[in-house]
Amino acid sequence: MGYPVLVTVSRSEYDAxxxxxxxxxxxxxxxxxxxxxxxxxxxxxxxxxxxxGVGDGRIAVEAVTRGREVVGVDLSRPMLELCRQRAVRAGVSASLKLLEADFRTFTLDRPAALIALPYHSLGHLISLDDKLAAVAHVFSELRPGGVFLFDDFLMTPALAADMRRVQLRAEYHTPAGADALLWVTSLVDEASQSIRVVTWEDQLDADGLLARRQYRRLSLSWLEPAQAQELLTGVGFVVDACYGSFEGEPFALPTAREQIWRAHRPA
Ligand SMILES: C[S@@+](CC[C@H](N)C(=O)[O-])C[C@H]1O[C@@H](n2cnc3c(N)ncnc32)[C@H](O)[C@@H]1O
Structure with a gap:
């Protein structure tokens, strides 16, 4: 029996x-x-x-620190603020331009040589139509020969089973000093290729009793590899490579752990 699937990604998900x-x-x-x-x-x-989906800038600021100018696009103001603070701490804010915009509608001053969409983030657009709109828009913002690079979940029965487990993700102190545990589990629906990530942060008092619990949730989805390829070629991209890991191994089943696509806009 299925369960209701939430089909929208709200700005507030990442704000929290x-x-x-x-x-x-x-x-x-x-x-x-x-x-x-x-x-x-x-x-x-x-x-x-x-x-x-530049998020808190953990990738972008590292690249900027090593000499590369980057434009970061994100819908969430709090995530962009984390990114801005990271760039300030690293002393590189002048080389990082941040745009508050959607994957499907961002506007660049000049066409890009590389547009990257890391960390399964295309999955935040749940419907195939929204993903198509984003991929087509990326194509339009690249210069001829420009590259689009993104990764997506490679959903397997083992990954789905792992995501459905309740896991203690971390034990830490919050910025306000509270003793905290972060838990996670996910609803994974193969029929709609969607994932609802549910986290809860337990803050404990000095006796180890629960003082506060806060839930945060994320909506995600995945493409099957054949769908990803069709999406790319359908808007005019030429696929250069699909890797099965971030070590650059060519995509092959059953060893692949991710699907990482590199495609270019023909000249
Ligand atoms: C998984 S995080 C990735 C952050 C960063 N790239 C990283 O690898 O750590 C996804 C980011 O995408 C942003 N995002 C989600 N949907 C978006 C959309 N439709 N347009 C722009 N940004 C979006 C979120 O606010 C979030 O910061």
Whole structure:
């Protein structure tokens, strides 16, 4: 039996999530793995680099610190503020331009050489039509020869089972000093290819009793590899590569752990 699937991504999801985003990425193996992959791609690009869904800037600011100018696009003001603060701390704000905009409608001053959409973020657009609108818009904002680079979940029965488990994600102190535990589980619906990530942060008092619990949720979805390829070629991209890991292994089942697509706009 199915359960109701929420089909919209509201701005407020990441506004609330921004408070735990650092803990979230610090404890995510995928975030560790994708960091150097994207930073290397930004540094190799031969022109303007844009990161869609720049978030707290953990990738973009690293690339800027190493000499590359980056434009970061995000819908969430609190996430953009985290990014801005990170750039200020690193002393590189002048080389990072931030745009509060949607993947489907952002406007660049000049066409990009590389547009990246890291960390499963296309999945925040739930419907195929919204994903298509984003991919078509990315195509239109690239210069001829420009590259689009993104990754998506590679959903398998093992990953779905893992996501459905209740897991203690982290034990930490909040910025206000509270003793906190972060828990996570997900509703995974294969029929609609959607995921509802549910987290709850438990703050404990000095006796270890629950003082406060806060839930935060995210809506996600995934593409099957054949759908991703069709989406890319359908808007005119030429697919250069699909990798199965951030170490750059070619995509092959059953060893692939991710689907990472590199495509370019023909000259
Ligand atoms: C998983 S985080 C990735 C952040 C960063 N790229 C990283 O790898 O840590 C996804 C980001 O995409 C942003 N986002 C989600 N949907 C968006 C949309 N339709 N347009 C622009 N940004 C969006 C969220 O606010 C969030 O900051």
């Amino acid at each position: 999530f921004s408070e735990i985003y650092g803990v979230w990425t610090d404890t995510a193996p995928a975030a560790r793995a994708n960091l150097s992959f994207y930073v290397d791609a930004y540094l190799r690009a031969d022109g303007p680099v844009v990161e869609l």
